Amino acid sequence: MAINSRHCLSKIFQPITAVSKTANIGHKDVTSKSQRLMLELGIIQQANPGSFHFLPLGIKSLNKLKKIVDDEMCKVGGQRVMFPSLINTKLWENSGRLENAGPELFQLKDRHDHSYVLSPTHEEAASELISSVSPLSYKQFPLRLYQITSKFRDEMKPRFGLMRGREFLMKDMYTFDIDAQSAKRTYEEICESYNKIFERIGVGFVKVLGTSGNIGGSLSHEFHFKADIGEDKVLFCNGCNYSANLELCKSHTCPKCGVEKSVDISNCIEVGHTFLLGDKYSKPLKARFLSKSGKPEDLQMGCYGLGLSRILAASVEVLSSEQEMRWPDTLAPYNVIIVPPKAGSKEEKSTKDVAEKLYTKIEDHIPELKDNVLLDDRLFLTIGRRHLDARRVGYRYAIVINQRASENVPLFELNDIKTNVQVYLDENQLYQYIKENTLL
Missing domain, CATH: 3.40.50.800 (Anticodon-binding domain)
Incomplete structure (x- = not known):
C-alpha cells in the first residue's frame, strides 16, 4: 500500500506466524520449504486443502510474473482472451477426452441438470470458440490466443503448497494454423518464447522431451526447475545431450545413443509444457478455415501451458534456504x-x-x-x-x-x-x- 506515494511496511497486510498457527494447516501437512516459508512469512494463506489466498506481497510477485509473460506473448503475436471455467461436458465428450479424464476432473451439474466440467485446461473451449465463427479465411491465420486464469484439478492429496494444488493459476495459449508445417513453425516459436520467459525470470531451467498424456499430440516438451522435491524424473545424457522425461525412456539407458554410463537422472519440478496437437481437437469440434480454393479444412493446433503459481513457489523452493526466503530479482515483491x-x-x-x-x-x-x-x-x-x-x-x-x-x-x-x-x-x-x- 502506498502512503504519500511511498510503500510502507507497517501498512501492508502480512500476517507473519508459525505454520502450526495458520488456518487449516499444521506442521505435518507442510511438505516443502517454499510452502512453509510462504505461509510463515505472509505471502500466502491456506483457505482449504489445495487452495490458497494470495496476500499483498504474493500478488505483487505474481503481477511481476504476469508482466513478463504478457511481454513475451505479445512479441509472438499472442492475443489475450478469457475462456469460462465452466465448460459444457458435451465438448469433452465430443473431443473424446471425457472418458479418460479420470477422478481428477471436477464435474458438476446446475439446477437444470446440465453437466459441466470445471476446466483444468481449455483445448475444447478454444476449439469451440473458433468453430462458432468458422469458417474463417486462411488469411486470418496464424491465430494465437492465450489467457491467464485459475484452473482446477481434484487432487487426491494436495501437497507442496502452490506446486500441487486443487486450484492454480496458469497461462495457457492455443494456436491455430492452416497446415502442419505452419503449426510446427509456430510450435518452435512459442517454445523459444518460453526460453526467453525463463531466462528473464532468472532461475536455471531445462527443456526436455515430454509426455503428451491426456492432452495428446505428436510432439511435446517440458520445462523444469531441478529440485530434490521434484515429482518428475528427467534423464540427461552427457554423451549426446539427449534429455527427456524418464517416462519416455524404457530404462536408465539413453534411448538415442544407447549408452547407459553417461546418463544422469534428476528430480525436477515441471513449470511449463508445450504440445503440438494437430487436428486432435479441431477435427471433432469443427474448428475450420476456408482454404485458397474456398474449401473448408481442419485447423492445426498447438497448446502451451505455464504454471504461474507453481513457477512462483518453485522459484522460492530452488533459491531459498530452510530459514530464509529468496526470490529471483525479477519476482521479488x-x-x-x-x-x-x-x-x-x-x-x-x-x-x-x-x-x-x-x-x-x-x-x-x-x-x-x-x-x-x-x-x-x-x-x-x-x-x-x-x-x-x-x-x-x-x-x-x-x-x-x-x-x-x-x-x-x-x-x-x-x-x-x-x-x-x-x-x-x-x-x-x-x-x-x-x-x-x-x-x-
Missing part, C-alpha cells in the same frame, strides 16, 4: 527495503528525513525500481529485528540508516542479502552498485 533508526534513538535525531529522501532518490536514479522500494517504518522495532525480517522475506537489498548517514559525506549501510555482502557506500556508489548487480 520489493527489491529494496530501507530501514531507518528506531524511534527515540540518537541515530533517529541525527538522520531525520534521510530515509524518506533516499527512497525518492533511488526511484529517481533507478527508474526500474519505481514501485519496488519499501520503507520499513515500524520504528518501534530495533534495526536488528527489522534487518532480520528483511533477510527472512528475501528482499534483495536492505539499506540501513545509521549514524554514518549523518557524516559530512553520508554513507549508507547496504546489505546485499543475495550475496551476503555488507558495504558502506555514498549515494552515487549506492545507485551504481544496485544498477550493476540487479537483474530486472
Whole structure:
C-alpha cells in the first residue's frame, strides 16, 4: 500500500506466524520449504486443502510474473482472451477426452441438470470458440490466443503448497494454423518464447522431451526447475545431450545413443509444457478455415501451458534456504527495503528525513525500481529485528540508516542479502552498485 506515494511496511497486510498457527494447516501437512516459508512469512494463506489466498506481497510477485509473460506473448503475436471455467461436458465428450479424464476432473451439474466440467485446461473451449465463427479465411491465420486464469484439478492429496494444488493459476495459449508445417513453425516459436520467459525470470531451467498424456499430440516438451522435491524424473545424457522425461525412456539407458554410463537422472519440478496437437481437437469440434480454393479444412493446433503459481513457489523452493526466503530479482515483491533508526534513538535525531529522501532518490536514479522500494517504518522495532525480517522475506537489498548517514559525506549501510555482502557506500556508489548487480 502506498502512503504519500511511498510503500510502507507497517501498512501492508502480512500476517507473519508459525505454520502450526495458520488456518487449516499444521506442521505435518507442510511438505516443502517454499510452502512453509510462504505461509510463515505472509505471502500466502491456506483457505482449504489445495487452495490458497494470495496476500499483498504474493500478488505483487505474481503481477511481476504476469508482466513478463504478457511481454513475451505479445512479441509472438499472442492475443489475450478469457475462456469460462465452466465448460459444457458435451465438448469433452465430443473431443473424446471425457472418458479418460479420470477422478481428477471436477464435474458438476446446475439446477437444470446440465453437466459441466470445471476446466483444468481449455483445448475444447478454444476449439469451440473458433468453430462458432468458422469458417474463417486462411488469411486470418496464424491465430494465437492465450489467457491467464485459475484452473482446477481434484487432487487426491494436495501437497507442496502452490506446486500441487486443487486450484492454480496458469497461462495457457492455443494456436491455430492452416497446415502442419505452419503449426510446427509456430510450435518452435512459442517454445523459444518460453526460453526467453525463463531466462528473464532468472532461475536455471531445462527443456526436455515430454509426455503428451491426456492432452495428446505428436510432439511435446517440458520445462523444469531441478529440485530434490521434484515429482518428475528427467534423464540427461552427457554423451549426446539427449534429455527427456524418464517416462519416455524404457530404462536408465539413453534411448538415442544407447549408452547407459553417461546418463544422469534428476528430480525436477515441471513449470511449463508445450504440445503440438494437430487436428486432435479441431477435427471433432469443427474448428475450420476456408482454404485458397474456398474449401473448408481442419485447423492445426498447438497448446502451451505455464504454471504461474507453481513457477512462483518453485522459484522460492530452488533459491531459498530452510530459514530464509529468496526470490529471483525479477519476482521479488520489493527489491529494496530501507530501514531507518528506531524511534527515540540518537541515530533517529541525527538522520531525520534521510530515509524518506533516499527512497525518492533511488526511484529517481533507478527508474526500474519505481514501485519496488519499501520503507520499513515500524520504528518501534530495533534495526536488528527489522534487518532480520528483511533477510527472512528475501528482499534483495536492505539499506540501513545509521549514524554514518549523518557524516559530512553520508554513507549508507547496504546489505546485499543475495550475496551476503555488507558495504558502506555514498549515494552515487549506492545507485551504481544496485544498477550493476540487479537483474530486472
